[in-house]
Amino acid sequence: MQFIIRRPWDLPQRAHTPIDVYRNRKHHRREFLKRAGLTAAGIGMANLLSGCSSPNNDEIEAAGAVPSLPTQHASAYPAQRNREFDYGRPKTVKRAAAEYTNFYEFSSSKDNWRHVENFKVSPWSFEVDGLCSKPQTFDMDDVYQSFSLQERAYRHRCVETWAMCAPWTGFPFHELLKLVEPKPAAKYVTIESFNRPDEAPAMQHTVYPWPYSEALSIEEATNELAFVATGIYGAPLPKQHGAPIRLVVPWKYGFKSIKSIVRITLTESQPPTFWNQLAPHEYGFEANVDPDVPHPRWSQRTEWMLGTNEEFETTTYNGYGEFVGKLYQA
Numbered sequence: 510m511q512f513i514i515r516r517p518w519d520l521p522q523r524a525h526t527p528i529d530v531y532r533n534r535k536h537h538r539r540e541f542l543k544r545a546g547l548t549a550a551g552i553g554m555a556n557l558l559s560g561c562s563s564p565n566n567d568e569i570e571a572a573g574a575v576p577s578l579p580t581q582h583a584s585a586y587p588a589q590r591n592r593e594f595d596y597g598r599p600k601t602v603k604r605a606a607a608e609y610t611n612f613y614e615f616s617s618s619k620d621n622w623r624h625v626e627n628f629k630v631s632p633w634s635f636e637v638d639g640l641c642s643k644p645q646t647f648d649m650d651d652v653y654q655s656f657s658l659q660e661r662a663y664r665h666r667c668v669e670t671w672a673m674c675a676p677w678t679g680f681p682f683h684e685l686l687k688l689v690e691p692k693p694a695a696k697y698v699t700i701e702s703f704n705r706p707d708e709a710p711a712m713q714h715t716v717y718p719w720p721y722s723e724a725l726s727i728e729e730a731t732n733e734l735a736f737v738a739t740g741i742y743g744a745p746l747p748k749q750h751g752a753p754i755r756l757v758v759p760w761k762y763g764f765k766s767i768k769s770i771v772r773i774t775l776t777e778s779q780p781p782t783f784w785n786q787l788a789p790h791e792y793g794f795e796a797n798v799d800p801d802v803p804h805p806r807w808s809q810r811t812e813w814m815l816g817t818n819e820e821f822e823t824t825t826y827n828g829y830g831e832f833v834g835k836l837y838q839a
């Protein structure tokens with residue numbers, strides 16, 4: 510059997526939706542509304558005309574809803590905010606983040622909330638294995654019992670130039686790694702997402718190298734910033750944000766923040782990872798946010814915020830140099 514792997518420069522399937530396409534579309538729609546002299550009251554009509562009605566909040570929330578937690582775990586939300594972190598710019602509204610996500614297992618468009626219906630996120634467990642003295646399997650009860658949850662206000666920067674500021678609920682990754690006692694030979698931490706084509710439509714008909722995987726050096730994984738999230742906006746993660754447990758590494762491009770984790774493996778050598786394997790010159794292994802290194806198809810100098818489209822200059826390490834800069838000094 511032969512797989513037809515498109516080359517990166519052939520795009521568009523495998524590549525992230527080029528953001529200029531999305532933005533131009535929005536822009537054209539706004540222009541159209543302006544030209545048509547439509548007021549807010551006319552927008553419903555314009556949506557009918559263009560065939561794309563905008564979903565209401567309830568629809569989005571219902572689509573991403575996860576089974577409610579047993580009371581003893583539900584009380585972990587909302588968790589106490591860790592005051593060490595702040596956005597440094599306006600917070601993104603929950604709806605804007607929930608309706609515009611990247612989750613290629615479900616679709617290559619951003620409305621993944623429309624495609625997560627069959628995704629079963631409970632019960633859930635993940636294994637931690639490889640070069641460690643105490644490999645173990647955690648279910649979500651173990652997670653809620655073993656870690657004390659906190660909320661962190663983090664900036665998020667996707668390699669495609671969209672950005673958001675969202676409050677994550679979770680715990681530092683180093684707390685989890687400590688429990689399994691990494692061996693001195695462990696140099697990398699590989700993380701894998703679920704592999705269930707029957708629950709995730711895009712896994713059935715794309716030739717991506719599933720399951721989605723990512724990796725960090727052990728120094729990165731144990732840096733204080735590397736965060737394991739079980740929640741966002743003060744509640745458990747909705748499906749499209751990577752329920753029930755994901756990684757958040759805010760100084761790196763968003764694709765490193767892998768969702769819906771089922772395995773974490775400590776290894777000696779650097780493993781292949783999902784995007785890096787597909788297009789290494791577009792998605793580097795390290796993938797630290799860096800305005801001076803353009804993506805081959807667009808500049809990385811600025812970013813725009815979900816919900817408002819407000820633009821900001823992109824900063825090195827997404828502004829987290831004080832936490833992680835020392836990791837990369839020669």
Ligand SMILES: Nc1nc2c(c(=O)[nH]1)N[C@H]1C(S)=C(S)[C@@H](COP(=O)(O)O)O[C@H]1N2
Binds near residue numbers: 762766769
């Ligand atoms: N398993 C999995 N994890 C993933 C992705 C994905 O497609 N599959 N997309 C990544 C990308 S490109 C980004 S920008 C972030 C987006 O997180 P959000 O959609 O919750 O905002 O998730 C990352 N984690």
Ligand SMILES: [Mo]
Binds near residue numbers: 669
């Ligand atoms: Mo991304």
